[in-house]
Amino acid sequence: MIGEVIAIGDEMTTGARVDTNSAWLSQQLAAVGVRTFFQTTVADDIEAGVQAFRIAAQRADIVIATGGLGPTRDDLTREVLAMLMNQPLEFRPEVMEHIQTLFSRRGREMPERNRLQAMFPVGADVVPNPQGTAPGLDLTFPREGLPPSRIFALPGVPAEMKQMVQATVLPRLVASGLAGQRVMRQQVVKCFGVGESEMESRLGNMIARDRTPSVGITVSRATISLRITADATDDALALQQIMETRQQIYQLVPEFIFGEGEGCELQDAVSDALVHRAESLAVIEAGAAAPLAGWLAGKPGFRAGIYVPELNDLEKRKDEPQEEIFARIASENKVDWLLAVDAYPQLPETDQPLPAFPLRVLIWKAIPSSESKGELQVSELELGGHPDIVQDRIAKAALDILRKQLKRKTKDN
Amino acid sequence: MIGEVIAIGDEMTTGARVDTNSAWLSQQLAAVGVRTFFQTTVADDIEAGVQAFRIAAQRADIVIATGGLGPTRDDLTREVLAMLMNQPLEFRPEVMEHIQTLFSRRGREMPERNRLQAMFPVGADVVPNPQGTAPGLDLTFPREGLPPSRIFALPGVPAEMKQMVQATVLPRLVASGLAGQRVMRQQVVKCFGVGESEMESRLGNMIARDRTPSVGITVSRATISLRITADATDDALALQQIMETRQQIYQLVPEFIFGEGEGCELQDAVSDALVHRAESLAVIEAGAAAPLAGWLAGKPGFRAGIYVPELNDLEKRKDEPQEEIFARIASENKVDWLLAVDAYPQLPETDQPLPAFPLRVLIWKAIPSSESKGELQVSELELGGHPDIVQDRIAKAALDILRKQLKRKTKDN
Numbered sequence: 084m085i086g087e088v089i090a091i092g093d094e095m096t097t098g099a100r101v102d103t104n105s106a107w108l109s110q111q112l113a114a115v116g117v118r119t120f121f122q123t124t125v126a127d128d129i130e131a132g133v134q135a136f137r138i139a140a141q142r143a144d145i146v147i148a149t150g151g152l153g154p155t156r157d158d159l160t161r162e163v164l165a166m167l168m169n170q171p172l173e174f175r176p177e178v179m180e181h182i183q184t185l186f187s188r189r190g191r192e193m194p195e196r197n198r199l200q201a202m203f204p205v206g207a208d209v210v211p212n213p214q215g216t217a218p219g220l221d222l223t224f225p226r227e228g229l230p231p232s233r234i235f236a237l238p239g240v241p242a243e244m245k246q247m248v249q250a251t252v253l254p255r256l257v258a259s260g261l262a263g264q265r266v267m268r269q270q271v272v273k274c275f276g277v278g279e280s281e282m283e284s285r286l287g288n289m290i291a292r293d294r295t296p297s298v299g300i301t302v303s304r305a306t307i308s309l310r311i312t313a314d315a316t317d318d319a320l321a322l323q324q325i326m327e328t329r330q331q332i333y334q335l336v337p338e339f340i341f342g343e344g345e346g347c348e349l350q351d352a353v354s355d356a357l358v359h360r361a362e363s364l365a366v367i368e369a370g371a372a373a374p375l376a377g378w379l380a381g382k383p384g385f386r387a388g389i390y391v392p393e394l395n396d397l398e399k400r401k402d403e404p405q406e407e408i409f410a411r412i413a414s415e416n417k418v419d420w421l422l423a424v425d426a427y428p429q430l431p432e433t434d435q436p437l438p439a440f441p442l443r444v445l446i447w448k449a450i451p452s453s454e455s456k457g458e459l460q461v462s463e464l465e466l467g468g469h470p471d472i473v474q475d476r477i478a479k480a481a482l483d484i485l486r487k488q489l490k491r492k493t494k495d496n
Numbered sequence: 497m498i499g500e501v502i503a504i505g506d507e508m509t510t511g512a513r514v515d516t517n518s519a520w521l522s523q524q525l526a527a528v529g530v531r532t533f534f535q536t537t538v539a540d541d542i543e544a545g546v547q548a549f550r551i552a553a554q555r556a557d558i559v560i561a562t563g564g565l566g567p568t569r570d571d572l573t574r575e576v577l578a579m580l581m582n583q584p585l586e587f588r589p590e591v592m593e594h595i596q597t598l599f600s601r602r603g604r605e606m607p608e609r610n611r612l613q614a615m616f617p618v619g620a621d622v623v624p625n626p627q628g629t630a631p632g633l634d635l636t637f638p639r640e641g642l643p644p645s646r647i648f649a650l651p652g653v654p655a656e657m658k659q660m661v662q663a664t665v666l667p668r669l670v671a672s673g674l675a676g677q678r679v680m681r682q683q684v685v686k687c688f689g690v691g692e693s694e695m696e697s698r699l700g701n702m703i704a705r706d707r708t709p710s711v712g713i714t715v716s717r718a719t720i721s722l723r724i725t726a727d728a729t730d731d732a733l734a735l736q737q738i739m740e741t742r743q744q745i746y747q748l749v750p751e752f753i754f755g756e757g758e759g760c761e762l763q764d765a766v767s768d769a770l771v772h773r774a775e776s777l778a779v780i781e782a783g784a785a786a787p788l789a790g791w792l793a794g795k796p797g798f799r800a801g802i803y804v805p806e807l808n809d810l811e812k813r814k815d816e817p818q819e820e821i822f823a824r825i826a827s828e829n830k831v832d833w834l835l836a837v838d839a840y841p842q843l844p845e846t847d848q849p850l851p852a853f854p855l856r857v858l859i860w861k862a863i864p865s866s867e868s869k870g871e872l873q874v875s876e877l878e879l880g881g882h883p884d885i886v887q888d889r890i891a892k893a894a895l896d897i898l899r900k901q902l903k904r905k906t907k908d909n
């Protein structure tokens with residue numbers, strides 16, 4: 084089946100807001116075997132809206148639209164769909180009742196204009212919205228020489244929209260046989276410390292478009308995700324395909340892999356390793372950024388974060404030796420490890436990739452049998468890149484050095 | 497003039513990546529008076545690509561596309577445009593020379609497949625790409641009964657694409673009379689501490705769609721931006737309109753405004769106020785997040801950040817009084833102000849809005865004439881919202897309380 088996603092709103096076509104609903108919807112469709120060829124974003128304009136729906140319904144079996152269902156005069160999706168279907172709008176008392184209940188539960192008077200949200204084109208089904216006042220629409224658009232196209236129009240508020248897709252839209256698509264004929268399974272392997280093009284060449288034929296299962300590469304803030312997607316006739320087969328490909332990836336690029344799963348980040352790998360060793364960590368950050376304390380906050384094994392403009396702001400007396408400073412901080416915070424970044428650079432205002440900045444990552448490890456003594460390892464790095472990601476890349480490089488030490492060293496070393 | 501933006505790539509139609517190029521391009525077009533009615537995202541597929549360009553060129557005077565110009569077999573935009581224009585692809589030696597120069601400057605051999613990037617449909621102009629190997633295309637698509645549509649196809653790498661738009665695409669549009677007939681000016685007023693719907697009702701008719709200049713509301717991570725957009729025949733007139741509207745906004749919602757300009761954040765307002773008073777600040781964060789140190793890092797007046805899992809991890813001895821702890825930390829870090837958040841909540845994994853969490857914001861201010869004495873003010877808050885923004889909202893609420901104190905109190909108080 085072919086799907087199409089439509090996002091409605093001037094805030095997107097003027098560029099004031101980036102649309103994230105469409106990517107999420109395409110993922111949901113892919114998971115039930117529906118491929119998206121087109122995503123269309125359209126302004127709050129009746130004529131443009133009708134055109135967008137007409138084109139989409141002609142070329143796609145399933146159309147899911149978001150936005151334009153609020154109570155204001157900019158919200159034109161109900162009128163657009165009435166024109167598309169060539170049906171008048173009618174008042175639905177049961178929808179009105181739901182809207183009034185929501186307002187009275189919040190202890191507020193319903194403004195008169197919210198009556199608009201109970202107007203539906205004749206023949207349209209309602210998609211319930213338990214969280215908000217804008218119910219969705221479910222329509223069947225007839226096509227000449229083809230089975231009809233199924234159209235869903237949902238509110239643009241992401242939390243409401245997502246709940247409605249999971250509770251109503253996907254079940255209806257599966258029940259009507261439009262989706263779910265194949266089982267799709269995904270597994271994500273997370274990597275750090277390598278560029279996208281080098282990763283591509285290391286993986287070779289694994290990333291061929293026509294491979295089964297497919298392996299996709301995406302990069303987000305210097306972290307690489309390898310997404311294995313199996314699309315099979317049953318779950319066991321999909322799972323088996325995933326496991327084989329996963330093993331091949333571990334053979335090809337073992338040194339870069341730090342974890343698995345969409346949400347796994349380097350700080351999770353570090354926290355897991357600390358828990359495994361029953362040890363604890365404090366981080367020290369200097370310069371123009373300090374992301375590590377926030378990333379690690381609340382995670383097991385992480386005990387303290389310190390930010391100072393310059394590393395020697397940590398001195399208690401002039402020229403206190405670095406080893407002493409670190410031993411003191413570790414003892415004050417009762418930790419086994421210190422990770423220090425010296426320092427995040429002040430970035431110039433530019434949209435161009437920046438040259439590499441020199442910096443140091445310091446790792447201090449308490450020597451277990453001794454009183455307040457430790458072993459200090461200093462790594463000199465040079466890291467650059469686009470200004471949006473340079474600081475994150477530095478923080479991640481520091482975490483990755485620590486992660487490798489936590490894995491390599493035995494606990495008693 | 498009507499514009500349309502096309503984004504090309506399976507990584508977007510599968511939902512693996514959110515397209516941010518299109519929003520940026522629509523903003524650029526708006527700034528030279530071109531309105532975007534549609535943004536289309538299309539898969540890496542020849543037939544779908546030709547269809548997307550054909551529809552766009554029929555309904556828009558200017559089409560800007562990004563993506564699909566790389567050297568791999570997924571990159572089909574050159575072929576798509578050749579089919580659209582009904583012209584064969586020809587080899588351009590001068591483009592080849594540029595690509596080879598780029599490779600040799602990086603000290604690398606050019607792979608054979610990069611020759612593809614020098615293939616252009618007959619009649620297409622080149623859009624130079626000083627930073628990358630993928631030059632852009634500039635075509636003129638004839639339309640029956642209408643002036644021709646101008647099509648630009650650019651690489652998807654944001655830094656390269658943006659440079660090409662500013663250096664070549666916009667100047668060519670202005671030179672050809674397709675853009676720039678009107679002057680657009682924008683000014684952004686930043687607010688915090690109010691919900692979107694309350695802000696809307698406070699602003700009343702200011703946000704009417706047909707107002708000149710227009711006032712748009714966008715919300716990002718609990719910060720509200722009011723964007724005043726004037727579109728006039730000359731610069732002085734646009735500026736005058738902006739200034740009048742700006743003053744009206746200051747009269748309507750003075751208590752929420754903390755600054756102006758796209759990039760201004762609460763931490764900038766706090767840093768500015770500290771500099772103005774010649775005072776300094778340390779922050780203490782406890783719980784499951786620690787964004788403040790990173791936001792303030794490197795800004796004038798900010799001297800230290802401390803993260804601890806729980807606020808009483810700061811005690812040097814059991815039951816050390818909070819006032820003493822704060823006085824000691826202020827003295828150790830030589831600061832006049834301490835801002836503490838106690839504590840960022842551990843969030844459950846959900847996509848639903850969360851109920852309000854109780855927390856405390858503590859502000860400690862040194863009493864200037866005394867030795868290590870201070871005044872402690874504790875605010876009890878309850879803040880909730882979508883899990884993606886709860887921690888940022890808490891951090892911003894804390895900054896906003898401090899900002900108001902910095903503005904209110906005279907330096908000697």
